Amino acid sequence: MNFKGKRYVSSESVTEGHPDKVCDQISDAVLDEIMKKDPAGRVACETFITRGMVVVGGEITTKTYVDVDTLVRQVVKDIGYTHSKYGFNYETCAVLNVIGRQSPDISQGVDTGGAGDQGLMVGYASDETPELMPLPLQLAQRLSMRLAEVRKKNILPYLGPDGKSQVTVEYHDGKPVRIETIVVSSQHTEEILDKTGHKITEKSRKEIIDAVITPVIDKRLIDKNTNIYINPTGKFVVGGPQSDAGVTGRKIIVDTYGGVAPHGGGAFSGKDSTKVDRSAAYMARYIAKNIVAAKLAREVTVQLAYAIGVAEPVGLYVDTHGTGTIADEKLSKIVRDSFDLTPRGIIKTLNLRSPIFRKTAAYGHFGRAGFPWEKTNAVEMLKKKAAAAPKNECACACC
Numbered sequence: 327m328n329f330k331g332k333r334y335v336s337s338e339s340v341t342e343g344h345p346d347k348v349c350d351q352i353s354d355a356v357l358d359e360i361m362k363k364d365p366a367g368r369v370a371c372e373t374f375i376t377r378g379m380v381v382v383g384g385e386i387t388t389k390t391y392v393d394v395d396t397l398v399r400q401v402v403k404d405i406g407y408t409h410s411k412y413g414f415n416y417e418t419c420a421v422l423n424v425i426g427r428q429s430p431d432i433s434q435g436v437d438t439g440g441a442g443d444q445g446l447m448v449g450y451a452s453d454e455t456p457e458l459m460p461l462p463l464q465l466a467q468r469l470s471m472r473l474a475e476v477r478k479k480n481i482l483p484y485l486g487p488d489g490k491s492q493v494t495v496e497y498h499d500g501k502p503v504r505i506e507t508i509v510v511s512s513q514h515t516e517e518i519l520d521k522t523g524h525k526i527t528e529k530s531r532k533e534i535i536d537a538v539i540t541p542v543i544d545k546r547l548i549d550k551n552t553n554i555y556i557n558p559t560g561k562f563v564v565g566g567p568q569s570d571a572g573v574t575g576r577k578i579i580v581d582t583y584g585g586v587a588p589h590g591g592g593a594f595s596g597k598d599s600t601k602v603d604r605s606a607a608y609m610a611r612y613i614a615k616n617i618v619a620a621k622l623a624r625e626v627t628v629q630l631a632y633a634i635g636v637a638e639p640v641g642l643y644v645d646t647h648g649t650g651t652i653a654d655e656k657l658s659k660i661v662r663d664s665f666d667l668t669p670r671g672i673i674k675t676l677n678l679r680s681p682i683f684r685k686t687a688a689y690g691h692f693g694r695a696g697f698p699w700e701k702t703n704a705v706e707m708l709k710k711k712a713a714a715a716p717k718n719e720c721a722c723a724c725c
Contacts, residue, residue, distance in 0.1 A: 328624070508552065
């Protein structure tokens with residue numbers, strides 16, 4: 327982050343058992359099942375979850391068949407809603423399937439290779455972490471992943487599937503120096519409540535700190551003034567769909583850059599790769615990460631914009647926030663000349679007809695190894711093109 331002085335930056339994450347994330351995983355599980363058997367299928371799958379019920383809807387055009395009822399129950403089971411003590415049970419919940427077909431008005435534009443919708447998509451990268459992601463979000467995501475791990479491994483058997491984390495990092499002149507606040511909230515059973523029944527015991531609070539926070543957070547970032555909140559309301563017995571309805575696509579900032587970078591507005595989960603809300607956001611991240619990995623900038627935002635039915639992007643800019651080694655205008659031209667930014671080109675470059683999407687639906691779409699858009703295989707190409715660019719202009723923002 328390229329700024330002067332002191333600043334506090336916060337990001338949050340949620341566990342896979344958060345109701346919104348349950349919906350994202352169901353929607354992407356449906357997408358993956360179709361991609362396995364019909365890679366050309368068109369999918370826009372939305373899920374709604376509430377007390378005792380899952381509703382799956384949207385528009386899908388495919389040659390294959392998906393047993394939605396069985397698939398939904400398997401996802402909910404995998405997440406951990408396996409007993410009534412968590413307020414939701416994969417065996418007894420109702421599953422309602424109200425899926426329709428994609429509009430032919432949209433299809434006629436997509437069939438020719440055009441974008442499946444209009445909109446703008448954003449990619450971001452920063453050199454402040456090895457993953458080239460904002461530090462507050464990376465730490466929050468790790469805490470949420472650790473909450474799930476200690477629950478599934480029975481290290482803290484009283485934890486439930488629903489949970490959240492939040493981390494506030496103090497920056498000096500754009501550099502992270504310490505953690506100001508850590509918040510961890512996790513659903514739990516009544517066994518760890520104190521005698522009042524209104525809050526968890528000090529023993530369980532310490533167990534959560536020792537098992538969840540200590541293994542994840544670098545102790546050099548924590549000092550005596552760091553605030554640590556564990557279930558700050560006191561208790562979190564009623565959680566999951568029993569306490570809060572969930573909807574696909576409602577955790578878009580958790581999914582992307584934790585609020586550090588802009589978001590284009592479109593959600594990801596449940597959408598096949600003809601929907602540029604998803605595929606172009608992945609491409610923008612791929613480009614941004616390779617720019618930073620090539621050391622052409624310490625921080626960069628890439629924006630793409632599309633019109634429905636039109637293949638080429640109608641807008642593109644690269645902003646290195648004053649950290650670039652060449653002018654942003656030249657870097658933007660290199661990007662446009664170097665990458666196929668049509669929907670078909672993006673799908674081919676990132677292999678987006680594969681069943682890889684359910685894995686993206688919890689703990690962030692970016693900053694985790696194993697996804698094609700996280701590769702840095704365009705670094706050498708970008709370096710060569712940047713070296714060949716004319717050097718007669720200043721790269722700083724003042725010119």
